[in-house]
Amino acid sequence: MNIKADEVASLKALDKEHVWHHITPTAAAKAGVPLFVRGEGLQLWDSEGKEYLDASSGGVWVTNVGYGRREIADAVHEQLCALNYFSGAAATKPGALFADALIDKMPGMSRVYYSSSGSEANEKAFKMVRQIAAKHYGGKKHKILFRERDYHGTTITALSASGQNERREQFGPFTPGFVEFPHCLEYRNQYGNDVDYGVRAAEAMEEVILREGADTVGAVILEPITAGGGIILPPQGYWEKIREICDKYNVLLIIDEVVCGLGRTGAWFGYQHYGIKPDMVTMAKGVASGYAPISCTVTTEKVYELLSEAEGDHLGFFRDISTFGGCTSAPAAALKNMEILENENLIENSARMGERLLAGFETLKAKHPVIGDVRGKGLFCGIEMVADRETREPVHESVSAAVAGRCKELGLLIGRTNRSIAGYNNVLNFAPALVITEAQVDRIIEVLDQAFSEVCA
Numbered sequence: 001m002n003i004k005a006d007e008v009a010s011l012k013a014l015d016k017e018h019v020w021h022h023i024t025p026t027a028a029a030k031a032g033v034p035l036f037v038r039g040e041g042l043q044l045w046d047s048e049g050k051e052y053l054d055a056s057s058g059g060v061w062v063t064n065v066g067y068g069r070r071e072i073a074d075a076v077h078e079q080l081c082a083l084n085y086f087s088g089a090a091a092t093k094p095g096a097l098f099a100d101a102l103i104d105k106m107p108g109m110s111r112v113y114y115s116s117s118g119s120e121a122n123e124k125a126f127k128m129v130r131q132i133a134a135k136h137y138g139g140k141k142h143k144i145l146f147r148e149r150d151y152h153g154t155t156i157t158a159l160s161a162s163g164q165n166e167r168r169e170q171f172g173p174f175t176p177g178f179v180e181f182p183h184c185l186e187y188r189n190q191y192g193n194d195v196d197y198g199v200r201a202a203e204a205m206e207e208v209i210l211r212e213g214a215d216t217v218g219a220v221i222l223e224p225i226t227a228g229g230g231i232i233l234p235p236q237g238y239w240e241k242i243r244e245i246c247d248k249y250n251v252l253l254i255i256d257e258v259v260c261g262l263g264r265t266g267a268w269f270g271y272q273h274y275g276i277k278p279d280m281v282t283m284a285k286g287v288a289s290g291y292a293p294i295s296c297t298v299t300t301e302k303v304y305e306l307l308s309e310a311e312g313d314h315l316g317f318f319r320d321i322s323t324f325g326g327c328t329s330a331p332a333a334a335l336k337n338m339e340i341l342e343n344e345n346l347i348e349n350s351a352r353m354g355e356r357l358l359a360g361f362e363t364l365k366a367k368h369p370v371i372g373d374v375r376g377k378g379l380f381c382g383i384e385m386v387a388d389r390e391t392r393e394p395v396h397e398s399v400s401a402a403v404a405g406r407c408k409e410l411g412l413l414i415g416r417t418n419r420s421i422a423g424y425n426n427v428l429n430f431a432p433a434l435v436i437t438e439a440q441v442d443r444i445i446e447v448l449d450q451a452f453s454e455v456c457a
């Protein structure tokens with residue numbers, strides 16, 4: 001859909017007058033935000049006709065199969081004409097089919113609970129933990145642990161479980177019963193060089209369990225690879241130790257795959273790189289690539305059984321609903337999205353193109369001292385910028401913002417840690433759609449090279 005030139009000015013004026021933009025400082029909104037009108041693959045066009053290469057998948061890592069997928073639009077259209085909605089208390093054709101297709105990709109998992117945002121999927125998981133505590137542990141095992149630098153969503157309780165101090169600032173008081181433990185970013189090792197960092201960082205979780213009392217801790221929620229907190233890959237041995245500690249203290253392991261799920265990191269799910277078995281998995285963004293809002297909380301059969309009522313216990317089942325979790329367009333879009341990922345081998349492409357992107361970052365690192373660390377898995381990669389490589393002092397966020405800004409002027413959209421962690425908003429992030437080609441990867445490197453040269457000379 002192209003917007004006529006004379007419409008653009010009026011739309012921009014209406015937008016400025018009435019739309020309250022997400023996570024945008026007021027001054028930036030007043031200056032005007034872009035008006036995007038069309039997308040195809042990784043390419044995006046604004047109302048001025050300027051073309052961008054989008055390495056952010058819609059700003060927040062959503063459009064895994066790329067823009068302009070008519071086959072998803074057609075599947076949604078067909079489903080909406082047949083039946084648009086009935087509450088999730090009933091069965092629907094796309095709901096049943098997508099749940100089956102999803103479970104097929106997640107050995108060991110069994111049940112799919114539908115809702116419509118990542119925050120909501122995590123809220124469902126938290127409610128399950130709380131209800132399991134109430135039903136089976138006299139309410140005592142109700143605490144939920146989360147990790148410094150992870151993010152789990154925007155609602156007050158999801159923020160209560162988020163380890164990003166700037167995200168939380170001014171929104172308290174928070175929901176009680178959520179407890180933080182230290183991050184596992186080896187580049188910023190807190191324990192000294194003579195430790196086995198992965199094991200030591202996992203033991204930091206055990207220390208918190210013991211301090212709180214294992215009989216009070218019901219679950220831990222973790223991102224498989226931390227996203228907005230700075231693209232943090234788990235160090236060697238970390239996940240194995242985390243699972244071992246969870247088993248030791250009977251703590252449920254919730255893995256937040258809202259970003260990493262559906263191929264982003266070169267596997268169907270991020271946790272599958274590490275061979276661990278979760279108790280619950282949440283997902284959202286790439287599930288339907290933004291063609292419809294959908295999120296899922298997936299559990300083992302054991303969790304489902306813990307929340308099944310005994311005879312005569314009329315409150316004993318999971319008494320939860322998500323109105324829009326019943327929209328049939330969502331699983332219809334998700335089914336087609338999954339079909340595309342499979343038919344076009346996009347998971348493999350994510351792994352392959354991710355390696356090329358990281359190799360490109362390494363060449364940039366050899367050239368630009370402002371690059372302190374590069375890291376990533378599949379098509380989810382980051383560059384940590386430093387003022388001094390020796391001391392690893394982070395650059396001021398205005399510097400990473402300037403690099404991202406220059407990339408945008410040059411027609412490349414990238415992301416960056418933004419109002420997340422005080423003093424450490426210094427990581428650029430890259431999550432292009434999984435359909436990316438070698439030439440497009442090379443273009444990202446070329447533009448970045450120019451931006452670093454101009455901004456950080």
Ligand SMILES: Cc1ncc(COP(=O)(O)O)c(C=O)c1O
Nearest residue numbers: 117118119151152153227258259
């Ligand atoms: C890891 C993670 N979990 C949860 C969320 C929240 O998802 P939503 O914005 O769909 O509520 C996000 C959003 O960026 C996220 O990055």
